[in-house]
Structure formats: structure tokens, C-alpha cells
Amino acid sequence: MYGTREELCVQLENMFTFDEPLTLLVWTEEGISVACRENQPEPDVAEIRAVMKAIGAMTMADYRREGVTNSDVSELLARQREAANRLISVPASLLSRVVRGYERELEHRTGQAWEAGRPEPESVQAARKDVYALKDALAA
Structure with a gap:
């Protein structure tokens, strides 16, 4: 239990x-x-x-x-x-679509925070770094 x-x-x-x-x-x-x-x-x-x-x-x-x-x-x-930490294979086109959608969601969350007079949440900043790392890997 x-x-x-x-x-x-x-x-x-x-x-x-x-x-x-x-x-x-x-x-x-x-x-x-x-x-x-x-x-x-x-x-x-x-x-x-x-x-x-x-x-x-x-x-x-x-x-x-x-x-x-x-x-x-x-x-x-x-x-x-x-x-x-296991590695998996994913088609680059699929990962690219998912990353673009997630990046738009992060931009939306940032916009909501700014509209409410708050700074961008740390969780969004960390997630944005993950998005940048994935985009760099896709570009390589």
C-alpha cells in the first residue's frame, strides 16, 4: 500500500x-x-x-x-x-508538429500571465528550454 x-x-x-x-x-x-x-x-x-x-x-x-x-x-x-531516460525513435515530422503545438501552448500561457500582470511562470520558462532543445535536435 x-x-x-x-x-x-x-x-x-x-x-x-x-x-x-x-x-x-x-x-x-x-x-x-x-x-x-x-x-x-x-x-x-x-x-x-x-x-x-x-x-x-x-x-x-x-x-x-x-x-x-x-x-x-x-x-x-x-x-x-x-x-x-530510455531513447525512442519518432518520425521527425511528428515530433516537429508536437513541438510546434506545445510551443504555441507555452506562448498562450505566457500571454495569460502577462495579461494578469504576472511574470512568465518558471515552469513555462523551463518547458520553453525543453522546446528549444528539441528544435535544435530536429535541426541537426
């Missing part, structure tokens, strides 16, 4: 009777971070929470058979990083 303490308590209450003996093992963000200390770079909060979700999604049968060790946690992080 994965969630906040309150969410997990509700799930446990629905799964077990109030007098049923249980053993509860808990992985916290700090515990995940410590388990992944050897990984470089160290995991950020988003990666830690993704690992926690993966642990929480384990079936009870798998958990009983295999458990979750520090090396398992570190391996989960490594697999998630590999998946996030």
Missing part, C-alpha cells in the same frame, strides 16, 4: 478487524533516501515517491516471498531512471 498515514489507516481498517494482530513495516521518504545513498545522483523527492509507489503496488504474495530490502529499493530507483 502507498499513501498518507490517514489513507493507509482507512485501507487497513477496511481490510482487517480491529482486534486482528498485524506486523506493519514502514518505508518513509528518509528510509528510501538512505537505501539509495549509493546511487548517484541521490534521488530527489519525485523519484523517492515513485519508488514508494512501486513498493506499495507490490502484491502481498510477492512481498511475502521476496520482501523489500535496501538493495531492492536501490534497484527500483535504477530501473525507474533507466525507463525515464
Whole structure:
């Protein structure tokens, strides 16, 4: 299971009777971070929470058979990083159309911010850098 303490308590209450003996093992963000200390770079909060979700999604049968060790946690992080950084092939024309559409959306968001008297959001600035990087890759 994965969630906040309150969410997990509700799930446990629905799964077990109030007098049923249980053993509860808990992985916290700090515990995940410590388990992944050897990984470089160290995991950020988003990666830690993704690992926690993966642990929480384990079936009870798998958990009983295999458990979750520090090396398992570190391996989960490594697999998630590999998946996030995997390379795929996409036709340049398709990527170009998607990038143009996304760039127009970013311009729209910038316009909305300016009309509201706010600066361009940092998230839009970061996304614009991604667009420029993709356009450069397409031009190469």
C-alpha cells in the first residue's frame, strides 16, 4: 500500500478487524533516501515517491516471498531512471508538429500571465528550454 498515514489507516481498517494482530513495516521518504545513498545522483523527492509507489503496488504474495530490502529499493530507483531516460525513435515530422503545438501552448500561457500582470511562470520558462532543445535536435 502507498499513501498518507490517514489513507493507509482507512485501507487497513477496511481490510482487517480491529482486534486482528498485524506486523506493519514502514518505508518513509528518509528510509528510501538512505537505501539509495549509493546511487548517484541521490534521488530527489519525485523519484523517492515513485519508488514508494512501486513498493506499495507490490502484491502481498510477492512481498511475502521476496520482501523489500535496501538493495531492492536501490534497484527500483535504477530501473525507474533507466525507463525515464530510455531513447525512442519518432518520425521527425511528428515530433516537429508536437513541438510546434506545445510551443504555441507555452506562448498562450505566457500571454495569460502577462495579461494578469504576472511574470512568465518558471515552469513555462523551463518547458520553453525543453522546446528549444528539441528544435535544435530536429535541426541537426
